[in-house]
Amino acid sequence: MAEERKQRKPIPRVDEESKPFWEACARHELYVQKCRHCGKVFYYPRSFCPEDLTQDLEWVKCSGRGKVYTFTVTYQNQSPGFRENLPYVMAYVELEEGVRMLTNIVGCKPEEVRIDMPVEVAFEDVTPDLSIPVFKPVGK
Amino acid sequence: MGITGKAAVVGVYEHPLRWAPHKTQYQLMAESARGALEDAGLSIKDVDGLFTSGVGPMGIVALAEHLNLNPDYLDSTSIGGSSFVAHTAHAAAAIAAGYCTVALIVYGSTWSSDRFAIGTGGGAGSDPPDQFEACFGPTTVGDYALVAQRHMHEFGTTSEQLAEIAVTMRRHASLNPFAKFRDPITVEDVLASRIVSSPLHLLDCCMISDGGGAVVVTSAERARDLKKKPVYILGAAEACYHTSAGCRDLTDAAAKQSGPKALARAGVTHKDIDMAMIYDSFTITVLVTLESLGFCQKGEGGAFVQHGRIGLGGELPINTDGGGLSSNHPGMRGIFLVIEATKQLRGECGERQVKDCRLALCHGTGGTLGLRHSGATLVLGV
Numbered sequence: 001m002a003e004e005r006k007q008r009k010p011i012p013r014v015d016e017e018s019k020p021f022w023e024a025c026a027r028h029e030l031y032v033q034k035c036r037h038c039g040k041v042f043y044y045p046r047s048f049c050p051e052d053l054t055q056d057l058e059w060v061k062c063s064g065r066g067k068v069y070t071f072t073v074t075y076q077n078q079s080p081g082f083r084e085n086l087p088y089v090m091a092y093v094e095l096e097e098g099v100r101m102l103t104n105i106v107g108c109k110p111e112e113v114r115i116d117m118p119v120e121v122a123f124e125d126v127t128p129d130l131s132i133p134v135f136k137p138v139g140k
Numbered sequence: 141m142g143i144t145g146k147a148a149v150v151g152v153y154e155h156p157l158r159w160a161p162h163k164t165q166y167q168l169m170a171e172s173a174r175g176a177l178e179d180a181g182l183s184i185k186d187v188d189g190l191f192t193s194g195v196g197p198m199g200i201v202a203l204a205e206h207l208n209l210n211p212d213y214l215d216s217t218s219i220g221g222s223s224f225v226a227h228t229a230h231a232a233a234a235i236a237a238g239y240c241t242v243a244l245i246v247y248g249s250t251w252s253s254d255r256f257a258i259g260t261g262g263g264a265g266s267d268p269p270d271q272f273e274a275c276f277g278p279t280t281v282g283d284y285a286l287v288a289q290r291h292m293h294e295f296g297t298t299s300e301q302l303a304e305i306a307v308t309m310r311r312h313a314s315l316n317p318f319a320k321f322r323d324p325i326t327v328e329d330v331l332a333s334r335i336v337s338s339p340l341h342l343l344d345c346c347m348i349s350d351g352g353g354a355v356v357v358t359s360a361e362r363a364r365d366l367k368k369k370p371v372y373i374l375g376a377a378e379a380c381y382h383t384s385a386g387c388r389d390l391t392d393a394a395a396k397q398s399g400p401k402a403l404a405r406a407g408v409t410h411k412d413i414d415m416a417m418i419y420d421s422f423t424i425t426v427l428v429t430l431e432s433l434g435f436c437q438k439g440e441g442g443a444f445v446q447h448g449r450i451g452l453g454g455e456l457p458i459n460t461d462g463g464g465l466s467s468n469h470p471g472m473r474g475i476f477l478v479i480e481a482t483k484q485l486r487g488e489c490g491e492r493q494v495k496d497c498r499l500a501l502c503h504g505t506g507g508t509l510g511l512r513h514s515g516a517t518l519v520l521g522v
């Protein structure tokens with residue numbers, strides 16, 4: 001059942017710009033990008049700096065910690081991969097590195113999730129080569 | 141420079157159907173086009189500018205073919221539900237530039253009878269951000285719920301305050317014979333309805349209906365000789381907000397950028413506006429839009445929508461037709477904002493007429509507030 005669910009959830013469509021990010025996720029490491037030219041730290045990954053379009057970028061390994069910026073407990077979603085797993089928590093997590101990313105909160109009851117709750121990254125292996133970054137309460 | 145007063149809305153038509161399993165999308169468009177042209181006293185052969193959205197990539201050409209038109213000007217800007225508000229401004233600009241003289245803006249949809257799960261469906265697209273989102277289960281309701289949750293956290297906004305918006309829209313719908321939901325509801329009813337995606341309840345969400353509508357715009361000069369009182373296009377602006385490379389403030393909407401520009405271009409201020417049509421995909425959409433437009437301070441939207449202020453007879457009546465929450469929402473609702481505002485400015489709204497209505501503001505929101513959305517503001521006046 002769990003295996004079937006994982007296969008049916010939309011699998012991220014990795015492209016040339018995002019490949020290093022997803023390769024790191026597969027190793028259970030979370031990276032964001034930083035522009036060497038202007039210092040901008042950004043998410044989601046791309047091949048150029050979204051401030052100045054330069055391509056002088058570096059990958060920054062994240063601490064994996066952050067806090068919940070906002071969330072919603074979803075009780076209704078007809079799509080395969082989600083309708084079997086209601087309710088689930090979708091959230092924006094603000095990473096210690098300063099950027100916000102859309103994710104899921106796992107490892108606790110949906111009703112326990114709060115804004116500003118400290119969380120840390122966990123990885124859900126959706127295929128042998130691909131893992132998606134989700135977050136759980138720190139210490140859980 | 142500018143479009144102020146150079147073009148006018150001269151014909152509008154809202155298709156009365158909310159459920160049309162026996163009609164096609166293009167049929168609803170054709171019927172709506174006929175209605176708006178009759179309203180203006182013009183014929184289909186007068187149309188030389190065509191505007192639509194909600195069709196396929198070449199859908200506007202198919203629409204021209206279906207209507208047997210050979211327009212000089214085509215615009216199928218697709219920025220979500222706000223598209224038709226933007227089209228109205230684009231039509232005014234095209235007319236002011238002399239690129240067309242009679243613009244037909246038209247929309248039709250059978251999304252309800254086609255059973256599209258637009259609010260609670262998902263699925264992956266192929267735009268760059270989709271790979272960082274679709275796997276986490278975003279839904280339209282969920283994306284807006286993210287904004288509602290944050291707004292409550294930062295400003296103490298309550299579910300009761302959001303519910304007040306739904307209750308007000310329903311009260312307005314009860315005065316609109318074509319509205320889909322006309323039975324009054326209470327704040328308690330909204331709070332007792334099931335949670336679709338917290339903190340949004342079922343009654344915080346717009347419906348999905350079928351429907352269609354059309355708007356005819358022409359030059360101010362030509363408008364003077366037509367059937368109905370011209371409703372002048374005074375100012376407009378567009379904007380889009382997105383994840384801003386990971387730094388977006390979710391409680392701001394694109395209206396913050398487009399609203400003040402549209403008002404300035406029209407040469408008016410907030411207090412001059414007699415009524416507003418604010419895209420109400422969800423109750424939170426209205427609250428955040430009113431704040432972002434500047435009708436109240438950020439964070440004060442909850443208090444602003446209470447005590448009848450946004451109802452008929454209040455300081456700023458909004459969505460007098462009942463909105464997407466209670467009248468109709470066939471996937472995209474922007475065209476109905478322009479239609480209802482026009483009827484109000486002409487004084488054609490009967491029981492739900494706003495007294496001495498001379499200036500109206502429409503603001504469309506397309507996409508989702510929580511991920512990415514467009515905003516289109518339009519100021520109309522007589």
Ligand SMILES: [Zn+2]
Nearest residue numbers: 035038049052
């Ligand atoms: Zn840079």
